[in-house]
Amino acid sequence: MVQRHMDSTTTDAGSVEQHKFTARLDCHYLLHVPPGVDESTALVLALHGFGYTPEVMLGLTKNLVGGRHAIASIEGPSSFFLSTKSGEVGHSWVTPKHAASWIRLHHDMVLHVAAEAGTQTGIPRERTILLGFSQPVGLNYRFVATHPDAVRGVIGICGGMPKNWEEGPFEKVSAAILHIARREDEFYSPEVTGLYPERLRIRAEDVEFHMMEGGHRIPSKAGPLVQGWIARVLARQGC
Numbered sequence: 679m680v681q682r683h684m685d686s687t688t689t690d691a692g693s694v695e696q697h698k699f700t701a702r703l704d705c706h707y708l709l710h711v712p713p714g715v716d717e718s719t720a721l722v723l724a725l726h727g728f729g730y731t732p733e734v735m736l737g738l739t740k741n742l743v744g745g746r747h748a749i750a751s752i753e754g755p756s757s758f759f760l761s762t763k764s765g766e767v768g769h770s771w772v773t774p775k776h777a778a779s780w781i782r783l784h785h786d787m788v789l790h791v792a793a794e795a796g797t798q799t800g801i802p803r804e805r806t807i808l809l810g811f812s813q814p815v816g817l818n819y820r821f822v823a824t825h826p827d828a829v830r831g832v833i834g835i836c837g838g839m840p841k842n843w844e845e846g847p848f849e850k851v852s853a854a855i856l857h858i859a860r861r862e863d864e865f866y867s868p869e870v871t872g873l874y875p876e877r878l879r880i881r882a883e884d885v886e887f888h889m890m891e892g893g894h895r896i897p898s899k900a901g902p903l904v905q906g907w908i909a910r911v912l913a914r915q916g917c
Contacts, residue, residue, distance in 0.1 A: 698779075703755060705752075705755060705790075706732070707732060707750050707752040708732050708733065708751045709750050709751075709795055709799075710736060710740065710751070711799055712747065712748060715800060715801065717805075718912065719746060719747055719748060719799075720805045720830075720908055720912060721748045721792070721795055721801040721805060722743055722747050722748065722750070722806075722807045723750050723788060723791055723792060723795075723807065723829070724736065724739040724749055724750065724751045724752065724809050724810075725771070725788075725810040725814035725817075725818065726751070726752075726753075726769065726811060727811045727814070728768070728812060728813040729768035729769070729770070730754075730768060730811075732753040732769075735811070738811070739751060741898070741901060742809075742900060743809075743901075744905050747807075750791050750792075750795040752788070752791055754769035754814075755769075755771070755784075756769060756770040757769050758770065770813065771784055771813050771814045772817060781817065781820060784814070784817045784821065785820075785821055789828065792806055792808075792829065803828060803830065804830050805830060805912055806828075806829045807829060807831045807832070807911075808821065808833070808853075809832070810832075810833070810837060811896055812835070812865070815835065815836070815837020815838060816838040816839055816840050819834065819843070819855075822855075823848035823850075823851050823881055826849045826852045826853070830853060830854065831853050831907075831911045832856070834855070834856070834858070835858045835896055836858070836859065836865070836866060836894050836896070839877060843877055844877070848881060849881075850882075853882070854882075855885045855886065856887075856888075856904070856907045857874055857887050857888070858903075858904075859872075859874065859888070860889070860890050860893060860894065860895070860897065861889055861891050861892070862892055862893045864893055864894050874887060886907060888900075
């Protein structure tokens with residue numbers, strides 16, 4: 679379907695109109711299923727940072743959440759060469775240009791993987807956790823404030839928040855939130871992230887915030903913290 683915009687540019691040489699259309703896109707994710715799945719097993723939807731791959735994010739997430747949980751590591755929809763010499767490819771989630779389309783695609787991808795991987799593993803949304811590092815953190819907060827019952831919890835690591843979080847078209851967030859910031863983060867300074875707990879609580883009641891030492895990386899020592907938080911969140915719901 680082609681949608682024509684009213685705004686156009688007219689010159690002596692003719693006119694230029696902007697059009698957009700929706701095309702089918704094959705999206706990809708890796709699914710790790712532990713040997714045993716029971717009522718204490720969560721499904722973690724893991725979204726990598728800018729330039730990362732789902733393979734790298736799967737390994738990092740395993741180290742973070744432990745081996746007892748299922749993990750769906752989703753590949754960002756925009757691919758690009760990290761190096762033309764090596765042919766190495768990275769992935770991204772959003773750009774400022776056409777941001778609304780990228781946001782909609784992110785929502786559609788998360789909803790699809792949550793449903794499909796949840797069915798395959800037998801893990802319901804009440805035991806589904808949405809985890810993001812860096813770039814997708816703000817997108818994930820948009821998601822849970824737009825689809826408040828889609829997941830049980832959301833973990834943000836070294837990322838941002840939507841600029842219109844306070845006044846945007848969002849709902850109250852029923853999911854529990856764990857945000858981990860880092861004191862030497864090159865992209866998200868502690869002066870900014872230190873305000874996140876208060877901002878997050880505008881829409882969410884269950885907010886846990888930690889400022890850890892180190893730069894813009896998933897903290898290797900955060901495993902016990904994250905695993906304890908997941909256990910608490912699942913137990914609180916009687917899962």
